[in-house]
Amino acid sequence: MRRSLVFASALALGLGILAGQAGAQQRPAQRDAVRIGILSDMSGSFADVAGPGSVVAAQLAAEDFGGRAAGLPVQIVSGDHQNRADVGSALARRWVDVDGVDAIVDLPNSAVALAVGDVVRNANRTMLVTAAVTTRLTGDACSPNTVHYSLDNWSMANVPSRALVREGGSTWFYITADYVFGHDLEQQSANAVRRAGGRVLGSVRHPLGTADFSSVLLQAQASRAEVVALANSQADFINAMKQAGEFGLTRRGQRVLGLAVYVSDIVSLGLEATQGAIVTGNWYWDMNDGTRDFARRFAARHNGRMPTALQANVYAAVLHFLKAVDAVGGSTDGRAVVARMKEMPTDDRLFGRGSIRADGRRMSPVYVFQVKAPGESSGPYDVYRLVREVPIEEAYRPIEEGGCPLVAGGRRGG
Template sequence: MRSILLAGTALATLASGAAHAQMSDNVIKIGMLSDRSGIYADINGEGSAIAARLAAEEFGNAVNGTKVEIIVGDHQNKADIAANLARQWIDTEKVDVVADVPNSAAALAVQVITRDKKRLFLMSGPGSTDLTGKECSPYGFHWTWDNHAVASATARALVEQGRKSWYFLTADYAFGHSLEAEAASTLKEIGGTVKGGVRHPLGTSDFSSFLLQAQSSGAQVVGFANAGGDTINAVKQASEFGLPQGGQTMAALLLNINDVHALGLPIAQGLTLANSFYWDMTDETRAWSKRFEERTGRKPSMNQAGVYSSVKHYLKAVQEAGTDDPDKVAAKMRGMPVNDMMMKDVRIADNGRVMNHMYLLQVKTPAESKHPWDYFKVLKDIPGDQAYIDPKKSGCPLVK
């Protein structure tokens, strides 16, 4: 009997050691790389890190007995800093997955690093469709939204209302260029026209000259192909210059609930936008958003909700695969539907695009809003296969 017990103990020890050996470095390390000090700090930033921690906590901060560790960094909206941080994290700190990364130029730079070094990349913040197009990666997964999804939905909605002529104020870097191009392409398809546009530096505080050009264009719609603090400043100054009062419609092609909160309903009311998440949609979204608000003092943006969803799906894939091997986990992530408070039974395409629903929203008037953060009316539910570019037409060489 003693021999049998000893043999059983030895086998259990061997099995435990074999299982543990499937996890590299005895830790699952997630690097949250975000804008923690600039124009996207409100819609991503520390809120994204908190969203990732909420996901890890649902697993008890460990998967299959291996500790989950989350580290954070600030890319300062600079592609070279983002790339260097990602490289340093992977080479010296043994990071298994890089997550978040708002700013398309930064994300495209990190995509190269993670692809070359075979590390998973969970994006919930950048908008460029190249991330799941010509620059796609077997290790890259694009959550939450992209430029095509938000720009196309907004452009279609306004053209259907008879607002066909557009003028663009565009952030002068990869994200803004892509956002404008996606909206312009949709306008061309459905009979809209582009009367012109101007590009502004990222993080500018003075939009006066750009808004005067938009005003003099006579366009029915002024499309803001920017995000975060740039959008807030542009919309505020447009109101001060009297563009809405003169009959021009303001279209924020990427707008988050945080931006509406900063603008206030008297200025933001009536804006049409597309988001993949709104905190007040279901009992599940309300419960999770309450947990988030208890940590942050505010409701989550769609980007922050997307971070939670992406990290949870990654950890679930590690749990199911029994390893943090990047190739096996990537295959498991693609093989399992995404299921959480944000999305239900959502597939991940071969190009890494998460095919979640988008929602066409409209900002409420002050009279319609009944309680804090009660900002949106849901106008339309857009399924993922309608919201996003067909993966077969994305230009990604991974698509079979």
């Protein structure tokens, strides 16, 4: 059985080490560090896009901040939630109750993020979601202890769905991961398709970690939909995309669209299979000098791999959190820290200047990229060409539509 606490890494600049399984030591009687827990999927479906690389990103942020906040050393700890909400919430509870963790970061898998959010709110600590994408995090499940850094399903679904309907893709069929993330992504895309004048012909759901997509692809093929949308991610998206090619969906005139695609997916599939694809994201490693410098430093510590947008989110979130901790004098009061994070503009070399809304949504530019052809690429991670920057008012769900109770006029609801 895997340990729930996978590893803890010592930071440069004299940062301390917190090692061993969660619960192996008691919380110190007097606070001796600012502790940040990277709660991620370390070896499963999301390990490439978040996982160990998210720990590296957190380390780099802590080092760039100087290794201390409010006079205390910064420590990074890490744990594996195994894509299970019960495992994630139990580890989070141990971290805040016993090990003195101040902030929990990353959280790929929306069900885990929602469960951990309850733990963090009850303990009045901080949760910085840099990988989960459910819209509920800034909707009915919004919290004064949470900031949502990663793009959510509304952004990832609305931008490409509206564009494809305008380009003539009027009928849609969905292949959907059967858990919170997939359900929400399908719903957000289907709503956008209908608003744009398109029609949804049907959908089929599959378990997380599916290896054989033949039966669901046959249903998609039989639907004769012009667009087959993959409302899944990571290993599921890669397997579905590969098998869609083997089934010849595109040769029969159907367009296969991934709604949640990351650089690591494109690298895994190869440019021959993905050239010309449209991808929505809030970050790419080769955009400017600041992103390229971070990518080089990250790759030097992560087996030559370039960072994904989710790992870049970790860097930005940890850096802004430490600025807020400094500003409030090192308080462990998560609500006070998050309130200060919302008051201060976000500003770093990876994303530039941005802000955090009252519902916890981090606002930064969103981009549309096109995957390069093999002949245009200079290396394995040179995969995107920038098409356009999406106006902020189009890139995020309007705050009044989310139903967040923290927003004036907000309501509880689904």
